[in-house]
Amino acid sequence: MTTSVRGDQLARLLGRWHSLPGRHRSPDYAALGAAVRGLLADGRLALGVRLPAERELAEALGVSRTTVSAAYRALRESGHLNSRRGAGSWTTLPNGHRVATSGLWTPDDDLDMIDLGCAASAAPVELVPAARAAADELPRYLGSAGYHPAGLTELRAAVAEAYTTRGVPTSAEQILITSGTQQALDLVLRLTVPVGAPVLVETPTYPNALAALAARRARISTHGLDTATGWDAELLLGALRQTRPRLAYVITEFQNPTGHLMPAELRERMVATAHATGTELVVDESFVDLSLDNPEMPPPVAVFDRHSRVLSIGGMSKAYWGGLRIGWVRASAPLVQRLAAIRVGVDMASPVLEQLVAVQLLQAASSIVSARRAQLQFRRDALVTALREQLPEWRFFIPGGGVTLWAELDGPISSALSRAAEDVGVRLAPGPRFGLDGTLERFLRLPFTLPADDLVEAVRRIASVRHDLDRAPRPAWRTPAVIA
Ligand SMILES: Cc1ncc(COP(=O)(O)O)c(C=O)c1O
Incomplete structure (x- = not known):
């Protein structure tokens, strides 16, 4: 974890802090303080990090030490900085703030905040009846200790059946129930990626997958997705052949954030290439249920797997509810056993009650999922219309499913705009x-999981500040400096 940030590093993170919207109305120290608060708010500057000494930051920014002193004082007063004489200043949370669902802190009175940082939906109405029915089922398990490291057999069987229906025959022994898809990924990485091993990921990709890979200290290389067309088959397969990664992580259905769906042909070639290069293929199917326009889906990647190279991960967070924390891995039965053994060292097992709720929800899958699709389709269309009206210069591919739209902005302004x-x-x-x-920096992820009115209002507000940014000098592209 980063525990301190140097003057040049903070200066780079701050970018053109002095030309943010509204800047013409505030003095330098206030603009600097606001920019540091902004970095904290979007998670680019962590909590508990020691900021550079005033003189060092002043030099790096080319401002007077008095300006930095005053900015630090303002940050102390607003509760974003703790200073100890002679020791330094650390970033912190102001009193009365909490961590929001997005994982970012937010003021308690922040009721008007529209949170587009989080790409997940509220629970379906079926959740409470499912929880009641699950509570009725609970006595069947109360006579035992309740630890089921691989998951309840009935839930494993229900998940396996869904795979079989999608065209990959699967038995309950091939399913490991996890605490969300995130834990599924983490366990797979623990099993397959030794520290420092080469790993291939898409870029852009799901940030928490990058965090899980960073925790394994994997050596990451990337395959860049085209905003309009998605994966470039030759480049992706070429990257596999050249880097021969230990593992490749791909989000094949309505990729987060770009919304692309990998075609069947590339799925097949990717599996064959992964076999040739000795790569474990981790396929994140988080959004597989959320096809919005075309019910015809390409076959699951696992269909093409003849050598147990594919580990499919998925879960209930996107079509059902993230608060359930139910995910899974589909792999060979022996691999599932090994993953379950690792899992015991992490959190023993998933909660029995939540797994029973999941069983109930999966029994009602077709009605819950079709309602979710209709809801997301409506919201996506509202977002697309609002963007075309309010920000016509932005370009984007309209995703045929999933929950996110990846907008190409009209300049390298994403952080400043945020x-x-x-x-x-x-x-x-x-x-x-x-x-x-x-x-x-020229891109922004916009989820369409909130109600349409909120999305339209959010776009209106974004457009208003976007036009303010123009009054300040346009941020120019700069080569990022290396951070050691
Ligand atoms: C691609 C992807 N994988 C995994 C996750 C995490 O899902 P879960 O809530 O099941 O851990 C998400 C959530 O946004 C996601 O988008």
Whole structure:
């Protein structure tokens, strides 16, 4: 974990802090303080990090030490900085703030905030009846200790059946129930990726997958997706052949964030190439149920797997509810056993009650999922219309499913725009969060999981601050500096 940040590093993170919207109305120290708060708000500057000494930051920014002193004082007063004489200043949370569902802190009175940082839906109405029915089922398990490291057999069987229906014959022994898809990925990485091993990921990709890979200290290389067309088959297969990664992580259905769906032919070639290069293929199927326009889906990647190279991971967070924390791995039965053994060392097992709720929900899958699809389709269309009206210069591919739209902006403004949007009550996840090296400043992920009215209002607010950004000098593209 980063525990301190140097002056040059913070200066780079701050970018053109002095030309943010509204800047012409505030003195330098206030603009600097606001920019540091913005970095904290979008998670680019962590909590508990020691900021550089005033003189060092002043030099790096080319401002007077008095300006930095005053900015630090303002940050202390607003509760974003703790200072100890002679020791330094650490980033912190102001009193009365909490961690929001997005994982970012947010003021308690922040009721008007539209959170587009999080790409997940509220629970379906069926959840409470499912929870009641699950409670009725619970006595069947109360006579035992309740630890089932691989998951309840009935839930494993229900998940296996869904795979079989999709065209990959699967038995309950091939399913491991996990605490969400995130834990599924983490366990797979623990099993297959030794520290420092080469790994291939898409860029842009799901930020928490990058976090899980960073925790394994994997050596990450990337395959860049085209905003309009998705994967480039030759480049993806070429990257596999050249880097021969230990593992490749791909989101084949309505990729987060770009929304692309991998065609069947590439699925087949990818599996064959992974076999040739000795690569474990981890296929994140988080959005597989959420096809919005075309019910015809390409076959699951596992269909093409003849050598147990494919580990499919998925879960209930996107079509049902993230708060359930139910996910799974589909792999060979022996691999599932090994993953279950690792899992015991992490959290023993998933909660019995939640697994029973999941069983209930899967029994009602067709009606719950079709309602979810209709809801998301409506919301996506509302978002697309609002963007075309309010921000016609932005370009995007209309995703045929999933929950996210990846917009190409009209300049490298994603972080600045996200900071400005926070001031008008819209939380955004800027493009660089979805990559590794501070690139993707020209992109912004927009989820369409909130009600249509909120999405339209959010776009209106984003458009208003976007036009304010123009009054300041346009941020120019700069080569990112290396952070050691
Ligand atoms: C691609 C992808 N994988 C995994 C996850 C995490 O899912 P879960 O809530 O099941 O852990 C998400 C959630 O946004 C996701 O988008």
